[in-house]
Amino acid sequence: xxxxxxxxxxxxxxxxxxxxxxxxxxxxxxxxxxxxxxxxxxxxxxxxxxxxxxxxxxxxxxxxxxxxxxxxxxxxxxxxxxxxxxxxxxxxxxxxxxxxxxxxxxxxxxxxxxxxxxxxxxxxxxxxxxxxxxxxxxxxxxxxxxxxxxxxxxxxxxxxxxxxxxxxxxxxxxxxxxxxxxxxxxxxxxxxxxxxxxxxxxxxxxxxxxxxxxxxxxxxxxxxxxxxxxxxxxxxxxxxxxxxxxxxxxxxxxxxxxxxxxxxxxxxxxxxxxxxxxxxxxxxxxxxxxxxxxxxxxxxxxxxxxxxxxxxxxxxxxxxxxxxxxxxxxxxxxxxxxxxxxxx
Amino acid sequence: xxxxxxxxxxxxxxxxxxxxxxxxxxxxxxxxxxxxxxxxxxxxxxxxxxxxxxxxxxxxxxxxxxxxxxxxxxxxxxxxxxxxxxxxxxxxxxxxxxxxxxxxxxxxxxxxxxxxxxxxxxxxxxxxxxxxxxxxxxxxxxxxxxxxxxxxxxxxxxxxxxxxxxxxxxxxxxxxxxxxxxxxxxxxxxxxxxxxxxxxxxxxxxxxxxxxxxxxxxxxxxxxxxxxxxxxxxxxxxxxxxxxxxxxxxxxxxxxxxxxxxxxxxxxxxxxxxxxxxxxxxxxxxxxxxxxxxxxxxxxxxxxxxxxxxxxxxxxxxxxxxxxxxxxxxxxxxxxxxxxxxxx
Numbered sequence: 001x002x003x004x005x006x007x008x009x010x011x012x013x014x015x016x017x018x019x020x021x022x023x024x025x026x027x028x029x030x031x032x033x034x035x036x037x038x039x040x041x042x043x044x045x046x047x048x049x050x051x052x053x054x055x056x057x058x059x060x061x062x063x064x065x066x067x068x069x070x071x072x073x074x075x076x077x078x079x080x081x082x083x084x085x086x087x088x089x090x091x092x093x094x095x096x097x098x099x100x101x102x103x104x105x106x107x108x109x110x111x112x113x114x115x116x117x118x119x120x121x122x123x124x125x126x127x128x129x130x131x132x133x134x135x136x137x138x139x140x141x142x143x144x145x146x147x148x149x150x151x152x153x154x155x156x157x158x159x160x161x162x163x164x165x166x167x168x169x170x171x172x173x174x175x176x177x178x179x180x181x182x183x184x185x186x187x188x189x190x191x192x193x194x195x196x197x198x199x200x201x202x203x204x205x206x207x208x209x210x211x212x213x214x215x216x217x218x219x220x221x222x223x224x225x226x227x228x229x230x231x232x233x234x235x236x237x238x239x240x241x242x243x244x245x246x247x248x249x250x251x252x253x254x255x256x257x258x259x260x261x262x263x264x265x266x267x268x269x270x271x272x273x274x275x276x277x278x279x280x281x282x283x284x285x286x287x288x289x290x291x292x293x294x295x296x297x298x299x300x301x302x303x304x305x306x307x308x309x310x311x312x313x314x315x316x317x318x319x320x321x322x323x324x325x326x327x328x329x330x331x332x333x334x335x336x337x338x339x340x341x342x343x344x
Numbered sequence: 345x346x347x348x349x350x351x352x353x354x355x356x357x358x359x360x361x362x363x364x365x366x367x368x369x370x371x372x373x374x375x376x377x378x379x380x381x382x383x384x385x386x387x388x389x390x391x392x393x394x395x396x397x398x399x400x401x402x403x404x405x406x407x408x409x410x411x412x413x414x415x416x417x418x419x420x421x422x423x424x425x426x427x428x429x430x431x432x433x434x435x436x437x438x439x440x441x442x443x444x445x446x447x448x449x450x451x452x453x454x455x456x457x458x459x460x461x462x463x464x465x466x467x468x469x470x471x472x473x474x475x476x477x478x479x480x481x482x483x484x485x486x487x488x489x490x491x492x493x494x495x496x497x498x499x500x501x502x503x504x505x506x507x508x509x510x511x512x513x514x515x516x517x518x519x520x521x522x523x524x525x526x527x528x529x530x531x532x533x534x535x536x537x538x539x540x541x542x543x544x545x546x547x548x549x550x551x552x553x554x555x556x557x558x559x560x561x562x563x564x565x566x567x568x569x570x571x572x573x574x575x576x577x578x579x580x581x582x583x584x585x586x587x588x589x590x591x592x593x594x595x596x597x598x599x600x601x602x603x604x605x606x607x608x609x610x611x612x613x614x615x616x617x618x619x620x621x622x623x624x625x626x627x628x629x630x631x632x633x634x635x636x637x638x639x640x641x642x643x644x645x646x647x648x649x650x651x652x653x654x655x656x657x658x659x660x661x662x663x664x665x666x667x668x669x670x671x672x673x674x675x676x677x678x679x680x681x682x683x684x685x686x687x688x
Binding site: 024025187190191192193195198199202203205206212213214215216217218219220221222223225248249250252253256257260294295297298300301302303304305306307308309310311312315316 | 567650659
């Protein structure tokens with residue numbers, strides 16, 4: 001395969017998602033025919049990554065409209081609002097989900113007929129998807145300006161095409177630097193428990209031919225201390241007004257090591273990941289996921305029966321550990337609060 | 345099962361090891377009938393944990409003597425020295441291996457007949473095994489003096505009965521505190537890539553009924569920052585004279601987080617883990633293991649074909665990140681160098 005990776009596609013009134021649960025051993029499409037399929041796909045991480053979740057949710061609203069199109073307007077709206085609530089609650093941490101649903105919901109409040117609303121919802125979802133790709137390219141450009149020639153870059157989780165519609169956030173910056181001819185090298189954290197680094201980032205890097213090595217999350221600290229990492233690029237699932245950033249579990253740990261050893265630590269995320277309603281990361285709900293993510297890998301049990309598990313999916317990196325936040329509107333430097341508020 | 349876990353047993357001129365590669369789903373014995381089996385068992389991690397490796401190596405020398413017992417003395421010694429070299433090179437980092445082989449080798453340099461040497465080697469290996477259990481109980485006592493009532497303890501890798509002959513080093517301290525009636529709680533790092541925490545520590549904790557939760561290594565940092573961890577107990581594979589300690593990959597990362605958030609970080613290891621011949625951790629050889637440990641879990645491939653891997657098995661925690669070193673001869677405080685030299 002050597003065409004741009006695109007995580008999702010809406011055609012024939014269905015949403016086709018690359019099934020990210022089975023990559024890289026299988027490349028399969030998961031087809032959402034109704035909004036409940038979308039709820040499942042987000043909750044079960046068929047699709048993951050804050051921007052990709054947002055766009056998927058938007059198409060979920062379109063699928064709901066297709067389902068309820070024949071209802072009288074009033075009932076249509078009742079059902080649509082219910083569908084929006086359900087999709088909105090499919091996962092709690094990534095704010096892009098709530099942002100996309102909110103944006104789609106604005107189209108429900110007018111005098112249009114259900115058929116007109118459906119048409120507008122479809123256009124809006126397409127817009128959100130198109131904007132995502134443009135946003136990522138823009139972040140790639142800004143981010144690339146920070147990447148030295150011959151840089152060795154550490155990544156965590158998957159922040160690539162699969163986490164977005166195309167191209168990626170933090171991995172989009174890697175793509176931009178590579179396309180720019182920079183002789184870069186990537187160390188990719190495997191990112192337990194869901195192994196998005198091993199399964200998805202490694203797959204994207206191999207597809208692109210970007211020189212890279214996969215490591216256990218435990219190996220990152222020594223590389224950082226030993227001066228083998230020039231910079232760290234991570235994504236975000238929600239950014240508070242003060243710059244505190246929720247991202248995949250393990251990001252906070254990396255940020256502490258980076259700060260201790262003076263390695264630049266960049267968060268790469270679209271402004272849709274900023275939650276202007278929360279002042280600090282303390283207000284971010286951290287999703288706890290199934291213990292099976294820890295006790296089983298690909299259906300194979302690794303831990304003993306009867307062991308309890310604590311499995312938070314995200315952690316919060318405090319603003320003081322972040323060097324800068326790379327958005328499609330530019331690179332946000334400190335003081336974060338002052339500069340983030342300007343973006344509202 | 346509710347008898348003390350014992351990682352190895354020598355009987356009928358064979359060494360019976362609990363096969364730690366298949367725990368906890370299978371409880372099987374791996375039988376070493378000759379010293380090459382021992383070399384394989386150590387290299388392939390049938391048995392692991394610095395003290396357990398040392399005792400296994402000692403019995404490997406006994407098995408070599410059994411193999412070569414009928415040779416004339418001169419040839420016997422040639423073969424025995426070759427066997428010692430081979431076992432000695434089975435893994436590079438844990439110094440207990442070299443220590444045990446060196447101790448066994450002293451019995452080769454005398455006027456005894458091969459049969460007399462065999463007898464002495466057997467007695468010496470038994471002594472090393474017995475001493476290990478006593479040493480662990482002693483470390484447990486010293487360590488327990490540092491454990492507050494209701495302490496929540498974080499562990500990394502497996503440092504229990506399976507890493508030793510019985511009882512354990514860092515997990516031996518946990519056992520001692522639990523036996524003492526302290527109302528403790530353990531968070532166990534799963535410890536990628538080999539998952540000794542998920543597979544072995546979790547199994548020992550369930551066997552003992554010690555309240556515990558298993559976590560991804562990535563989740564430890566947030567628990568530490570949020571004040572949920574009272575202290576961290578880890579083992580060691582080699583300790584330099586200045587206190588720098590090599591241990592399972594990921595230990596160094598924990599130590600940085602612990603230092604940043606002022607959580608006590610204890611290394612628990614017998615004095616046989618101290619390498620008096622090296623001044624600092626810079627001189628410790630760090631084993632790199634197969635990329636398959638990262639790309640496959642229990643035979644199931646998780647990463648794409650063609651991704652390169654960097655897989656160091658250990659890292660070095662600098663002495664400044666260590667609160668104290670708990671040995672069978674007492675608790676070593678700072679200045680480590682001064683206090684470690686006294687133990688020689």
